[in-house]
Amino acid sequence: MYIFSDLDRTIIYSNKFLDTDVKYQNIEKHEGRDISYISLKTIKYIKKLQDIGMFIPTTTRTTEQFNRINFNQYGINFSWVITTNGGCILNNNQVLESWNEEVEKIKKNSxxxxxxxxxxxxxxxxxxxxxxxxxxxxxxxxxxxxxxxxxxxxxxxxxxxxxxxxxxxxxxxxxxxxxKGISKENAIKHLCEKLNINEHIAIGDSTMDYNMVKNADYGYVLKHGDMLTENDDLFVSKSEGMNGTEFILKSIIENYQAVNI
Known part of the structure; x- marks a missing residue:
């Protein structure tokens, strides 16, 4: 099972979007300030997803901005990461050259x-x-x-x-x-071809995530997001914020377990 997931307001949340009824901890500091948080259940669920599949952060953040998020302190490590809105694919912190070559072609064509x-x-x-x-x-x-x-x-x-x-x-x-062509969905497509991934899940909240979620075999959307879902066969969380994140991750795990009983 491969899960490609947006991060900001999908997995982690800034001060503006914290849920008072959810237990959370800081996961990102910048210039001496705590700026992003993650719920304790989300940490647990990501670890579980890593045990039964592969969780791949897919973010509009640059690589430098992604590296500020301290997943390591919670024992979470990602072998694959997509940053810069699909402009960069990392494998164990090393740039995937095959995709970098494609990005250079896109840049030359634009x-x-x-x-x-x-x-x-x-x-x-x-x-x-x-x-x-x-x-x-x-x-x-x-x-x-x-x-x-x-x-x-x-x-x-x-x-x-x-x-x-x-x-x-x-x-x-x-x-x-x-x-044109620098997108999360194109980076995902390239990685799926490289890793021979035949089926994958995508999670997002914003219009930047729409195509990657829509093109996935199973698309999950946070209720609080600005993604257009009319007439789309997408799974929308019943709640917003961190509660919504936990709901989606738990649902993915339960669906996997139900299929593999």
């Missing part, structure tokens, strides 16, 4: 990052743009305050994206701009 950034300069200081960032010299994003920011201001830039072979995704307060 407009150069520097050109995209140059064209985007005039939008960085728009009202409501709180932060601008570049991820691993591969893609860029902005964090916005939607009470101030008007996304229609980006219409002209959005129209250019298709010609430049780039995509745009929105996820909560973040708006991402990526070369």
């Amino acid at each position: 407009c150069d990052l520097e050109i995209m950034l140059k064209d985007f300069e005039k939008y960085v200081d728009l009202p409501g743009v709180l932060k601008f960032g570049i991820a691993s010299e591969l893609f860029f994003y902005i964090v916005v305050d939607y009470s101030i920011f008007d996304i229609q201001c980006l219409n002209a830039y959005i129209k250019q994206l298709k010609e430049q072979k780039w995509d745009m995704y929105t996820s909560g307060r973040k708006i991402y701009f990526l070369p």
Whole structure:
């Protein structure tokens, strides 16, 4: 059993989204601050999934940002990890070269990052743009305050994206701009082919996860997320937050056990 799972607001949670009725502990510190947490049951369930299958974190975080999450302190180690929204596959902390070669082809087939950034300069200081960032010299994003920011201001830039072979995704307060083909689902497809995986599970919460969850054999969605699930055959958690995470992981384990009795 192979489980590909998003992390933020799927497995771990920031201060903003903590459940007061769930026992949790810190799992990420940054610049001296506790910034992410994981429930104790989630730790237990991930360990169980590692015993009966393979749990593969699949995150929009860069590798550097992923490495801040201290799963090791709870005795959890991952042999495979997908970071940078599919831009990087790691095997025991080493870059998978076969996928890296494909990423380089995607980059060459898309407009150069520097050109995209140059064209985007005039939008960085728009009202409501709180932060601008570049991820691993591969893609860029902005964090916005939607009470101030008007996304229609980006219409002209959005129209250019298709010609430049780039995509745009929105996820909560973040708006991402990526070369077309850099995606979680494409990285998963490559890894499935490499490892001869015939069937897999995917878990996510946001629109960034939609295609990887939809393309999985079994897709699980957190109720609190912004993923569109109308008319989709996806399993949605009954509860939100950490409770929802625990519910999904427990369901996966129970379904596996039921099939393998």
